[in-house]
Amino acid sequence: MHPSIKPIAGVMVAAITSVLAPHEPSRAHSLVAGKRTGVLTASMKRVLRRACVAAAVVVTAAWTCPATAVDEPTHSPQIVELSVTPSADDIATAKERLRQGDLVRLTGKALGSVSQIGGIVLSNTRGASTSGPVPGRTSSARSTPLIRHTIGLRKSRSGVVHQLEIFTSAESKHPQTRPREAFARWVKDQRALSAKAGDAAPSQAWTPLFNITLIAESEVTPNETQSTVNVYRLVETNDANDWYMVLTDASLLPDYQGCVFGFAPNLFCGWYNQSRSIQISLSGGTLIDHGPTGTVTSSTVGFSIGGSLSPAGPGFSGNYSQTWTQPAVTTTDTSNATIAAWNEAFTGPAPLFDPPPPITSTSGFLSHQGAIFSTPEGTTSISIPVQISTTWAFNGTLDGLDHTFLDTLELSTTINTGPPFFAVVPSSLSIAPGGTATVRVTALIPNSPDGFSWTIATNHPATWLSVPSPGPFSESRDIPVTVAAGTANGLTGTLTIDSMPAFAAPSVEGGPLLVNITVGTPSPPLLPPAGVLLAGGEVSGLAITNQANVYDVATQQIVPVANMTTPRLGHTATLLANGDILIAGGCTDQAPSFSCIATATAEIYHPAASAFTAV
Numbered sequence: 048m049h050p051s052i053k054p055i056a057g058v059m060v061a062a063i064t065s066v067l068a069p070h071e072p073s074r075a076h077s078l079v080a081g082k083r084t085g086v087l088t089a090s091m092k093r094v095l096r097r098a099c100v101a102a103a104v105v106v107t108a109a110w111t112c113p114a115t116a117v118d119e120p121t122h123s124p125q126i127v128e129l130s131v132t133p134s135a136d137d138i139a140t141a142k143e144r145l146r147q148g149d150l151v152r153l154t155g156k157a158l159g160s161v162s163q164i165g166g167i168v169l170s171n172t173r174g175a176s177t178s179g180p181v182p183g184r185t186s187s188a189r190s191t192p193l194i195r196h197t198i199g200l201r202k203s204r205s206g207v208v209h210q211l212e213i214f215t216s217a218e219s220k221h222p223q224t225r226p227r228e229a230f231a232r233w234v235k236d237q238r239a240l241s242a243k244a245g246d247a248a249p250s251q252a253w254t255p256l257f258n259i260t261l262i263a264e265s266e267v268t269p270n271e272t273q274s275t276v277n278v279y280r281l282v283e284t285n286d287a288n289d290w291y292m293v294l295t296d297a298s299l300l301p302d303y304q305g306c307v308f309g310f311a312p313n314l315f316c317g318w319y320n321q322s323r324s325i326q327i328s329l330s331g332g333t334l335i336d337h338g339p340t341g342t343v344t345s346s347t348v349g350f351s352i353g354g355s356l357s358p359a360g361p362g363f364s365g366n367y368s369q370t371w372t373q374p375a376v377t378t379t380d381t382s383n384a385t386i387a388a389w390n391e392a393f394t395g396p397a398p399l400f401d402p403p404p405p406i407t408s409t410s411g412f413l414s415h416q417g418a419i420f421s422t423p424e425g426t427t428s429i430s431i432p433v434q435i436s437t438t439w440a441f442n443g444t445l446d447g448l449d450h451t452f453l454d455t456l457e458l459s460t461t462i463n464t465g466p467p468f469f470a471v472v473p474s475s476l477s478i479a480p481g482g483t484a485t486v487r488v489t490a491l492i493p494n495s496p497d498g499f500s501w502t503i504a505t506n507h508p509a510t511w512l513s514v515p516s517p518g519p520f521s522e523s524r525d526i527p528v529t530v531a532a533g534t535a536n537g538l539t540g541t542l543t544i545d546s547m548p549a550f551a552a553p554s555v556e557g558g559p560l561l562v563n564i565t566v567g568t569p570s571p572p573l574l575p576p577a578g579v580l581l582a583g584g585e586v587s588g589l590a591i592t593n594q595a596n597v598y599d600v601a602t603q604q605i606v607p608v609a610n611m612t613t614p615r616l617g618h619t620a621t622l623l624a625n626g627d628i629l630i631a632g633g634c635t636d637q638a639p640s641f642s643c644i645a646t647a648t649a650e651i652y653h654p655a656a657s658a659f660t661a662v
Contacts, residue, residue: 123238124201126150129157135661138163148241150234151200154226158198159635159646162593163612163661165200166496167210170259172460176216176266178453191216191266193458196226199260201237206498206521209237210259214458216266225269229262249367252358253279253292254551256464257495263456265439269302270318272437272456274325280466282548284359284556288421289466290335292353292367293327293387293431298413301439306396306403316400317441318454319408320393325416327387330430332420337387338369339378339416346374352417359550369415375405378414387418396442425553428465428493434458463592465493468607469501469552471544475563477570481532485573486562488544489523491607494594498522500547505540512540512564519547523607525573530566538566580628580652581605583615591616591634595652595659608657612650617643628652630659 127144129137129152141151141164153161161167174193199211211233213226257278264271274297281290299320306316328334338350349370356365375394382388393408403409422429434457441452470489478484490499498521505512511534514526528542545559546552554560578600585591593611598604611630618633630650634643650661 124148124150124234124241126152126234128152128154129160130155132156133160133164145200145202148202148204150237152230153198153200154196158195159613161198161200162610162614165202165208165210166610167200167208170210170212170261170460170462172212172214172261172458174214174263174456174458176263177455177457178265178267193263193456197230199230199233199237201241202496203241206500207255207258208496209240210496212259212261214261214263216264225264225271229264229271229273233260233262249279249292249294250364251548252282252353252356252363252365253367254282254467254499255279255497256291256467256492257462257497259460259462261435261458261460263458265454265456268318268439268454270437270439270454270456271300272323272435272458273298273300274433274435274458276433276460276462278431278462278464280551281353281356281365282358282363282551283356284550285357285424286556287424289424289426289553290356290365290419290421291329291332291429291431292417292419293329293433294367294369295325295327295416295433296413297323297325297416297435298411299323299437299439300411301409303409306400314400315441315443316396316403317443317452318439319395319404319441320412321395321408321438321440321453322393323391323435323437325389325391326432326434327416327418328385328432329420329422330432331426332385332422332429334382334385334387335419335421337380337382337416337418339389340380340382342380343373343378347372348378348414350415350417352419356419359556363548367417369417371413371415373412373414374407376407376412376414382418387416389416395440400442426465428463431462431464433460433462463494467492467499467546467552469499469546469554469560470606471560471562473562473570473573475565475570476528477565477567478528478530479569480530480534480536480566482569483527483529484570485525485527486542486544487523487525487573488520489607490520490546491523493607494592499552501544502547503542503544506543511538511566512542514542528562528564530564534566536567540564577654580620582611582620582630582652583618583633585616597654597657609659611652611659612661613646613648615646623651626654628654629662 127141127149129141138160145151145165151164175190176193177190193214194217195212196215197213201209203209213229215226260273260275262271262273274295277294279292301318301320303319304317307314336352338352339348347370351366351368353365353367358365377392379390381390391414394405395408396404436455436457438453438455443450468489468491472487476484490501492499500519500521502518503514503526504517505514511531513529542562542564543559546555550556579598580595581598582595583592591614593614595608595611596605597608599606614635615630615633619631621629623629630652633646635646650659652659
């Protein structure tokens with residue numbers, strides 16, 4: 048039991064499932080249910096408030112810690128943890144806490160709710176843990192697929208959603224402890240980013256599109272690999288090409304047990320980092336810059352990319368630089384015209400293991416990679432395959448024979464995204480004096496939960512035309528536009544809607560979006576796009592999306608609408624008598640063998656609100 052929580056007349060509150068203390072991120076304190084669980088008395092609530100103050104995590108179906116109660120003095124993000132199928136209230140609470148900047152952790156049956164909470168589609172990451180005979184653990188070589196164990200989410204102040212996915216083997220010897228420890232390390236990194244505003248793009252020249260951290264752990268050893276992938280698009284006005292930058296921060300952590308050297312009958316040394324390969328590509332794209340380059344054997348490594356690009360905006364530079372140290376590591380650039388690729392070779396032990404491997408081989412090691420690709424102007428979707436293979440080694444003289452045991456983790460994922468979609472309807476409005484009309488601004492990044500920043504302004508010197516707020520905003524929304532009472536008919540004005548910074552979406556490369564306003568007979572009210580609903584499907588590499596669009600018959604344009612609550616492929620869509628559309632069943636994921644992982648869930652699309660609700 049958490050020390051700040053005391054029994055109330057022998058009764059505990061069953062709604063709370065676990066509490067994690069801030070200083071003990073890997074220890075769960077279970078609260079045992081009592082007999083009386085239907086009502087929270089005033090005294091119970093006082094105890095819960097004290098628990099909220101002391102705890103970093105409070106998970107509950109009937110009680111949510113007040114935001115002010117869990118905020119640390121440093122405003123460090125707190126953790127909301129879900130491990131069972133959440134209720135609608137749980138989902139709403141988690142979404143709000145995520146919006147406020149807190150962290151969300153999902154495990155077990157709660158994994159299926161990630162789309163409803165974070166607006167994200169689970170990555171199509173696949174992986175395998177391959178081990179030879181391991182002393183004291185396995186007697187033969189084996190390869191087992193990796194499964195998704197934990198998802199972590201945090202939304203930054205700039206609207207970027209940091210997504211974590213932890214993978215373990217189905218036969219892991221530590222199915223709970225190691226994922227929780229890995230999550231605790233990610234939390235520490237996220238709190239550090241939040242504290243120093245480290246969520247921003249490398250510069251205003253780059254618009255963030257996607258961020259994901261992948262952690263995988265070996266089946267039979269605690270060896271671990273972690274990679275963070277960030278995708279950005281260049282802010283530019285070029286009418287021939289678009290440019291995308293992909294950055295990876297790749298780390299690995301061996302289960303180093305030390306070295307026993309000399310002439311003893313049973314010598315050993317390991318596990319230690321042996322090698323790693325990293326590949327990044329962009330389907331249909333051309334690699335124009337990357338780093339590091341060549342063969343690097345020096346202790347200090349660095350690269351600069353993007354300096355030759357010409358982004359739009361005052362004083363903007365597309366340059367990105369990174370440096371790190373890697374003594375006793377050799378990095379070899381094996382890139383070609385379409386693939387950025389590197390091999391890293393680590394130094395092993397000397398004969399008879401004296402001296403042992405250097406520290407870069409026996410402890411956590413972090414390196415960085417960057418690649419910039421160009422695509423033809425007008426490309427509306429991109430796929431970025433990323434492949435990482437890591438091998439650790441264990442040397443030993445066992446029973447008089449020399450052995451080298453290998454442990455390999457392979458991860459592959461494909462990031463599907465595209466340039467920001469930024470549009471406004473209608474392009475002109477007539478508003479009566481004293482009246483109000485609505486303009487609808489759609490601002491999103493395909494297949495990404497990240498926000499897209501924009502502003503709105505009236506460029507008429509008079510005060511008769513107004514909007515409630517100029518922004519900035521980071522999501523799609525309807526904006527009421529008001530003409531002051533007593534304004535003369537026939538006056539005209541303009542709304543200016545622009546990305547922040549300017550030129551950050553294809554639709555505003557030639558200038559901001561404009562809505563012409565005329566004072567006079569009111570225009571018909573703005574209606575949702577009417578036509579054909581296009582929802583879900585497979586995007587690339589087994590990934591199933593929850594993205595939805597409507598083909599607007601009137602404008603003959605495809606207009607993005609809110610995402611479905613669940614990614615689906617092969618589902619049904621039934622038009623109901625009231626005009627809503629019932630979406631049911633389908634596959635929410637696919638196994639590596641392309642077999643469907645089906646769902647029995649359903650949701651309804653409401654055309655009037657351009658939104659989905661789960662049923």
